[in-house]
Amino acid sequence: EIVLTQSPGTLSLSPGERATLSCRASQSVSSSYLAWYQQKPGQAPRLLIYGASSRATGIPDRFSGSGSGTDFTLTISRLEPEDFAVYYCQQYGSSSWTFGQGTKVEIK
């Protein structure tokens, strides 16, 4: 099973700042089948990025994904108040999908 390790655990930033979240896989993720999700308290997760770098429908272009193989990054170019949340990466390239443990982006 592929283990995904996200860092940092918590990111304390101010609105307008740039956020860089990391997701490292224990083995190569097939065909960049890597997604990112945002979850706010009391809500279901929301798909942001699929295929490592493609934005899902309706996702603002301040969200971008990059990476391949074992190292992936989610970047939020300028944080808006509504972006403070928990972010998860997920790989879906193997027969057993897995999530990372999450990165919390909090207001500094």
Added chain:
Amino acid sequence: EVQLVQSGAEVKKPGESLKISCKGSGYSFTSYWIGWVRQMPGKGLEWMGIIYPGDSDTRYSPSFQGQVTISADKSISTAYLQWSSLKASDTAMYYCARAPNLYGMDVWGQGTTVTVSS
């Protein structure tokens, strides 16, 4: 509108059985995988397994294999997650989500809270 609507909150005792549901609408239910995700209180997301309603092909996370059963009834566009004997550690929020090939999990249900307590 593409939607997944899950069944309501459940409160059960240890040892009881349970089946929760996830009804799809607004798309061809048999053409997309449906996955189940657990979120224990205050914790992260855990992928449990996935089913293709078109032919009932099912895959489980090793962590959940043998602990739960995933099924689907394509005639009523509904997927299920069931337990034969609940434990207190099954207390969690459970989400279903549509999983188109190549796209991750793009549409999520609202979640079903399961509480197991004596």
